[in-house]
Amino acid sequence: MINKFLEIEVLLSPEVYEELKKLSEERIEELIEKIREFKFYNRDFILLDKKFFEIFLYESLEDIIKKYKNFDFIYYYTGVTLETEEKPIKEEETKVEEKEEIKEETKEETIEEVKEEIKEEHIKELERVEKIRESFKGKIEFIAKDIETRISIYEDTDVSNKSTCEGKIDDFIRYFRDRFERLKKFIERRAGRKALPISKLENYKGEEVFTVGMVYDVRDRGDKVIVEIEDEEERVLAVIDKELYKKSGEILLDEVIGFIGKFNRYLYVKDIIRPSINKPYINKTKEELYMAFLSDIHVGSNEFLYKDFEKFIEFLNGNVKNSLEEKIVSRLKYICIAGDLVDGIGVYPGQEEDLYEIDIMKQYEEVAKYIEQIPEHIAIVISPGNHDAVRPAEPQPRLPKEIIKLFNRENIYFVGNPCTLNIHGLDTLLYHGRSFDDLVSQIPTASYENPFTIMKEVIKRRHLSPVYGGRCPITPEEKDYLVIERDIDILHTGHIHINGYGIYRNVALINSGTFQEQTDFQKRMGIKPTPSIVPILRLDRLGESNHYIEWDRGIVEVKI
Known part of the structure; x- marks a missing residue:
């Protein structure tokens, strides 16, 4: 609440x-x-x-x-009492009001002048940015240039051009049935047995049973937790000891879960089974390659850190200081961008006051000019976020054609949010991460400060947005595109503007930060972003030493 x-x-x-x-x-x-x-x-x-x-x-x-x-x-x-009663207007008060009006008009003019200055500064900077590639040409040898780009999109994970939702009751029924059936298969696979329908549990009183359901309700009863689950036909109350519940982790409404236990009117749970990804090993590339991860660039915002972004593009073009940086840049083959390329317009009330550019097409023109300066041998994958010019509800289709046309370069792949791709043999899932707001509010161990704590919960439930009806709007397509269908190797997210990394169940979890300085809203909320830090993975050493690197405002450091 x-x-x-x-x-x-x-x-x-x-x-x-x-x-x-x-x-x-x-x-x-x-x-x-x-x-x-x-x-x-x-x-x-x-x-x-x-x-x-x-x-x-x-x-x-x-x-x-x-x-x-x-x-x-x-x-x-600050302590001033609100007075709502009407009083006679005195001459002195009228003069004060006139002065305040003049002051306010002057203030508005000053704000407009500042915004115009910022805009002009960006235009001048873009003229310089357009020459980055030429200025660093030939400085280092790009080994990645001779390595073939290997990217294939799993089209069944991308909603682009496949949306069928009309907002009817039948859409919701199909959506939840699809979610249930697909996650149920993963749970059965982990349990190594078929689940009994809830309606059949009555036939096995006093015996150990295994069933799967979608969570309808969760009630805390002191030393027990009562979880009501349902399948297509029936509901049952499951009684779970508090210790087992804590060990398994928070159970959320709408998540699909499996229970093993004895049935006697209620299901007395002995074990909890989730559809979690459970890979036996970490996949890697055979050759030394690097992949960089970006999100939340927010071009158009007054807080966009354009100088830092320009510095990063210079780095990609060979502006390096030592042999470590040269090795990374020379073998950097892929960049993934997980949404919010621009700040957009109309995302929240009064947003225009926070923008130096209120024309969204011009925002995209600007970010396209930056991306055009990235060396052509680097393949780029771009998916949208909640600030981009697509529908806000997830799953989101790829950016519209009129925007894609602005990006005047080859070797660029536009996909929806979410979408899974095979990148040089590694299954990589891009998801912007808007559901993280819901997960943080409902899971005590999940926090914005440590994105890894949120991403683990997604892998555990094998679903990018297990809670329906929260802050993350979801369109009920006939297929639930937020189910994690494959045993992915990398999950890349953004949205919360804070970097985070870790490996969980042999999946590399990476939340890229932002190129937007702390906003006024974030200050009031106490949110401290980690701007201008770009995470980079060495793909042939995933899970080993020296495989996680950060570019931090021009300084490159091996972190893990």
């Missing part, structure tokens, strides 16, 4: 938090929607105390906008 309010930049006072617990979910959603609409008129950060809680809860949206659209919430929190 708290995260839903944080999403619209609203903090709750302890008193209000307790009051909200007494409201129905429907009433809370109505309140959130009312505040969200109000914030189109007043974008101040709101601390919802008892006074404003009652105002937003009981007054009409029209009245609230009329009274408070110009209200200074920040000033209010």
